[in-house]
Amino acid sequence: xxxxxxxxxxxxxxxxxxxxxxxxxxxIAIELAGRVKTATNRSKHVWLIAxxxxxxxxxxxxxxxxxxxxxxxxxxTYSFPLVFLSVIIAMIGCILGFYLVSRQMSRExxxxxxxxxxxxIAGMHYVGIAALQGMxxxxxxxxxxxxxxxxxxxxxxxxxxxxxxxxxxxxxxIQTKVFFAFVMGIAIFGMHHVGMLGLxxxxxxxxxxxxxxxxxxxxxxxxxxxxxxxxxxxxSVLFDLQLRKRDLVQATILESTEDxxxxxxxxxxxxxxNSLFYHFFPERHLYLTEHSSALCLDVPNHTRQILHVDKCIxxxxxxxxxxxxxxxxxxxxxxxxxxxxxQRQLEYLAFHDRLTDLPNRDKVTLFIEEQIKxxxxxxxxxxxxxxxxxxxxxLGHQGVESLILQIAERLQSVxxxxxxxxxxxxxxxxxxxxxxxxQLATQKAEKCYAxxxxxxxxxxxxxxxxxxxxxxxxxxxxxxxxxxxxxxKLAMHASFNEAQHTIKExxxxxxxxxxxxVQIEKFMTEALETEAFELVYQPKxxxxxxxxxxxxxxxxxxxxxLGFVSPAEFIPVAENTGAIHALGDWVLRTACxxxxxxQDVTPGPFSIAVNVSPxxxxxxxxxxxxxxxxxxxxMDPMYLELEITESAALSYETTTYDKLARxxxxxxxxxxxxxxxxxxxxxxxxxxxxxxxKIDRSFISSLFDGKNQQAIVQSMIQLGHxxxxxxxxxxxxxxxxxxxxxxEGCDYFQGYYFSRPLKEEDLFRYLRMLQSNGSA
Numbered sequence: 001x002x003x004x005x006x007x008x009x010x011x012x013x014x015x016x017x018x019x020x021x022x023x024x025x026x027x028i029a030i031e032l033a034g035r036v037k038t039a040t041n042r043s044k045h046v047w048l049i050a051x052x053x054x055x056x057x058x059x060x061x062x063x064x065x066x067x068x069x070x071x072x073x074x075x076x077t078y079s080f081p082l083v084f085l086s087v088i089i090a091m092i093g094c095i096l097g098f099y100l101v102s103r104q105m106s107r108e109x110x111x112x113x114x115x116x117x118x119x120x121i122a123g124m125h126y127v128g129i130a131a132l133q134g135m136x137x138x139x140x141x142x143x144x145x146x147x148x149x150x151x152x153x154x155x156x157x158x159x160x161x162x163x164x165x166x167x168x169x170x171x172x173x174i175q176t177k178v179f180f181a182f183v184m185g186i187a188i189f190g191m192h193h194v195g196m197l198g199l200x201x202x203x204x205x206x207x208x209x210x211x212x213x214x215x216x217x218x219x220x221x222x223x224x225x226x227x228x229x230x231x232x233x234x235x236s237v238l239f240d241l242q243l244r245k246r247d248l249v250q251a252t253i254l255e256s257t258e259d260x261x262x263x264x265x266x267x268x269x270x271x272x273x274n275s276l277f278y279h280f281f282p283e284r285h286l287y288l289t290e291h292s293s294a295l296c297l298d299v300p301n302h303t304r305q306i307l308h309v310d311k312c313i314x315x316x317x318x319x320x321x322x323x324x325x326x327x328x329x330x331x332x333x334x335x336x337x338x339x340x341x342x343q344r345q346l347e348y349l350a351f352h353d354r355l356t357d358l359p360n361r362d363k364v365t366l367f368i369e370e371q372i373k374x375x376x377x378x379x380x381x382x383x384x385x386x387x388x389x390x391x392x393x394x395l396g397h398q399g400v401e402s403l404i405l406q407i408a409e410r411l412q413s414v415x416x417x418x419x420x421x422x423x424x425x426x427x428x429x430x431x432x433x434x435x436x437x438x439q440l441a442t443q444k445a446e447k448c449y450a451x452x453x454x455x456x457x458x459x460x461x462x463x464x465x466x467x468x469x470x471x472x473x474x475x476x477x478x479x480x481x482x483x484x485x486x487x488x489k490l491a492m493h494a495s496f497n498e499a500q501h502t503i504k505e506x507x508x509x510x511x512x513x514x515x516x517x518v519q520i521e522k523f524m525t526e527a528l529e530t531e532a533f534e535l536v537y538q539p540k541x542x543x544x545x546x547x548x549x550x551x552x553x554x555x556x557x558x559x560x561x562l563g564f565v566s567p568a569e570f571i572p573v574a575e576n577t578g579a580i581h582a583l584g585d586w587v588l589r590t591a592c593x594x595x596x597x598x599q600d601v602t603p604g605p606f607s608i609a610v611n612v613s614p615x616x617x618x619x620x621x622x623x624x625x626x627x628x629x630x631x632x633x634x635m636d637p638m639y640l641e642l643e644i645t646e647s648a649a650l651s652y653e654t655t656t657y658d659k660l661a662r663x664x665x666x667x668x669x670x671x672x673x674x675x676x677x678x679x680x681x682x683x684x685x686x687x688x689x690x691x692x693x694k695i696d697r698s699f700i701s702s703l704f705d706g707k708n709q710q711a712i713v714q715s716m717i718q719l720g721h722x723x724x725x726x727x728x729x730x731x732x733x734x735x736x737x738x739x740x741x742x743x744e745g746c747d748y749f750q751g752y753y754f755s756r757p758l759k760e761e762d763l764f765r766y767l768r769m770l771q772s773n774g775s776a
Contacts (some may be wrong), residue, residue: 018066018192019388023185025058030161030181048102052095057156057228059121059188060087063128066192082131086124101159114159118152121188125151125195135388138200153365154187163229214390260314260333264288264319268297277333288331297329313337338672348738351615353423356408364422368474368611371434377473380490381431383411383448386466388427389578391614399458400426404458407465414447428492438473445469445503456616460542468492472506493517493573518695521573523559533557536757539766540609540728541749543742548744548770549640550607552750554757556582566680575615584616585625590633601764609641609671617644617653623662630666637667643694645674656667662688671728675716685723693720697731697751702741709720710740717744 052538063086067076096118100109125147129137161184195757216700260277264270268287270665280286281291289295295316299305305316313334321328369379385391385407392400400551404426411429415421419434431448433441448467454609456464470491472478473642479486527533535553548566557565574580588610595608616622628635642663663670670683695716702709713729721725732751742750754764 008494012067016064018183019189020698021058021065022062022188022192023181025055025062025182026158026184026188027178028058029053030158030184043545043659048098050094051092052093052098052625056089056091056094056120057087060090060128062188062678063125063192063335066127066189066196067517070196071427072680076135077133078131079133082127084609085596086127086131089120089127090124093117093123096120097155097159097519108161115152117155117159118148121191122148122151122157122195123582125192129195129199136202138202140197140199143194143197143199147191150187150191150194154184157187158184166700168240171505183615200661203684240319242428258334260331262288262331262333263328264297264331265328271328272441280312280333280335282727307333311337313340319581321571334511337392346371355404358408359420359422361422361424361430364420364432365485368432371432372474375475376435377438378484379433379438380472380474380484380488381433381441381445381448382424382470382485383431383445384492384576385427385452386468386577387615388573388674391463392426392578392620393615393619393621395461395463397462403456403463407452410451410454410461414444419444422488424485428489430488441471441473441504442503445471449503453755469503470494470506471503477506477508487511490515490518493521517573519562520565520570521560521577524570524574524577524579524583527557527559528579528586531586532559533583533586534759535587535594536759537608538735538750538757539755540755541764542606543746543749546770548606548767549748550639551763552609552643552757553587553611555587557755571613575613578615580613580615582618582689584611584613585629587611588626589629589633592633592640593627595639596634602767603641605636607639607641607669609643611643611673614645623659624666626663627666640667641669643671643766645672657688664689672725675720690725692726692728692748693723694728694750700729700733700751701730701743703737714740714744717741717746721745 015702046250064083085330097113097120100113100116103109124273126144155292163714253274255274258272261274262270262277262282263272268289270286270288276518284292284555285291289297292309294307295305299318301318301320305314307314311719313336315332315334317332317334319330319332321330351366353360368378368380391403395403404423406420406430411431416437417432418434418437420434422430422432424430431441431444432446433557448469452465452467455464470493471487472484472487472491474484478484487506490511491504494504494513495607511518511639533555534557536554536556538554539548540550540552541547544548555567557570559565571580591610595605599605600753612622619625625685626642627636630640660670671694673694674696675693692714695713698714699709699716699722703713704710717727726747727745728750729746730750732738732741732749732753734753737751738749738753758766
């Protein structure tokens with residue numbers, strides 16, 4: 001019998017169909033590989049079996065359609081067991097290849113899976129050839145080996161495209177799938193025909209067998225399988241189009257969001273990432289953690305993580321994607337750099353003074369609390385500027401801000417690097433000394449005094465400041481941060497009743513006294529609003545006639561909780577808080593109203609003297625207030641006397657004369673109070689329009705302690721007369737003092753010897769007594 005080969009007698013239609021079947025199978029395999037790669041563990045096996053089976057069936061169908069296309073084999077019969085075995089080999093080989101790669105995507109699994117898959121395809125091919133009945137077969141070893149290599153190479157190509165290529169890491173375009181399917185179709189088709197080129201066979205005459213498949217039956221079987229493959233092909237294409245339409249909508253939504261969006265498999269493999277994510281991470285990687293090692297995958301759902309990427313701060317939140325064969329994680333990457341920056345700025349503003357940039361009360365409280373937790377000794381040094389309200393009125397807003405900045409700068413220059421300087425209030429600063437430096441609070445206060453005692457130049461205005469200081473200690477005084485600050489402030493406020501530049505230590509046994517000062521400040525505003533103050537009047541006696549020629553108006557305050565509050569307590573507090581302006585206006589207005597009311601009940605008018613605080617006198621609105629009160633009350637200015645202190649009259653000479661001259665024009669009498677306690681000179685006194693000198697009571701209390709004291713008082717009386725001023729002596733308490741002062745030419749007396757300060761009804765009773773004694 002002649003020997004036949006496959007070089008001729010081919011049916012072009014069937015050969016073409018076999019190639020299309022191979023390409024279609026390859027396309028379906030690529031599509032199903034994507035499903036295997038992204039499926040959950042439960043559904044992965046379904047897609048794996050389906051993908052491997054369809055690829056195996058497709059290659060098997062391609063093989064037998066091509067076999068039928070060879071003209072020399074058109075009447076050949078096939079062994080049914082071997083045909084069945086061939087399709088099983090193809091399916092199992094493809095399934096195993098998919099399984100090995102999908103289980104662990106490594107080089108080893110890729111090589112082994114492709115080898116098994118190619119070997120199975122080649123095995124299917126040669127088992128299918130062995131199924132030919134009624135002929136003997138001869139193989140060319142070279143072609144056989146080449147066909148096996150082609151089968152393995154085609155398998156590696158399929159696995160690389162479906163699992164390892166850059167196309168597999170993202171949604172593959174349908175055009176790309178078709179291209180790869182045609183390439184793989186050529187490889188599979190080529191493997192078949194290379195194998196067939198090395199085949200020679202000889203027909204065996206009169207061959208019979210019971211387990212054969214006739215060509216017609218095989219064609220029918222292959223046609224059914226082919227139809228099934230094409231149905232699956234077109235279904236997968238339609239499914240892919242629908243999927244892409246859905247993905248397009250989803251991608252449009254995800255691309256329009258302001259967040260970077262990523263979906264990952266459980267192992268962290270990126271399945272999808274929008275453009276904003278790659279804006280944050282320009283380099284593309286397979287796994288999410290490769291973009292940032294600080295990102296943790298194994299965290300509970302909805303966990304908030306913070307990443308620092310270059311100059312950006314990203315907030316990362318994970319959400320589960322489960323159901324419908326999904327087991328993925330959705331990641332949102334939000335750029336919160338501006339938000340964090342704004343938050344930090346707000347936090348900074350919340351804990352720092354706007355003007356000086358120093359820590360504020362809240363910030364320093366947190367610092368103290370931290371020190372207390374560590375049991376580190378602390379001293380709080382509270383500092384406050386005297387006459388702050390007056391300085392504010394004098395300098396104006398911009399001037400005060402300039403002064404505060406200069407104060408802060410000077411304090412920082414004497415603050416040790418381990419100390420903390422904070423600004424508590426407009427005129428209050430706090431210095432925190434920790435650990436071994438807590439013993440140096442007093443020395444630190446002295447350094448602060450020294451640097452702040454130097455003159456300040458505020459836009460050409462030179463001023464000198466005086467300070468007050470209070471000190472508290474942890475753990476001696478308290479273990480609570482807020483109380484430690486308050487105790488230092490309490491001690492500082494208590495120093496207002498003492499000399500300037502006083503450094504007062506908080507003592508727990510003096511807590512009530514210190515708290516009283518704070519309570520006075522607390523209740524003063526309420527007292528002014530409810531007019532809880534009252535006026536008393538101390539008579540002024542003319543020495544020549546021993547008759548009352550006027551009264552000094554004094555304010556008194558009795559509070560339900562505080563009891564009687566002396567002027568020595570509330571006047572310094574009023575000056576420090578700025579309430580002195582409201583208090584002074586109330587005293588002047590009320591005194592003027594009472595004087596007007598008295599004119600109907602007194603035989604003749606007498607003068608009233610009202611004290612003026614240095615802060616009132618220095619105010620730019622002082623004259624305007626006085627004139628307004630005179631107009632409001634109808635007071636005759638000829639009977640009004642304003643008492644200003646020696647220090648107030650001489651501290652601001654540039655404006656003092658103008659103010660005093662205006663008061664004189666109005667007809668108001670001006671007296672110089674507390675004379676002798678300042679440093680006035682003859683030249684200064686002579687230049688001022690003052691009508692009365694009031695010699696301070698401190699000179700009278702020790703009048704008879706020695707001749708030197710008497711000589712001092714004599715010279716003061718003589719000075720007043722030489723300046724053409726009348727002289728009044730305060731604090732006259734004995735007849736001996738009164739007689740001596742009368743002999744020395746004093747013009748007026750005032751003191752307990754004649755009368756204590758009296759309420760209004762008692763004043764008129766006293767006045768009637770003087771009149772009855774004079775008439776007697």
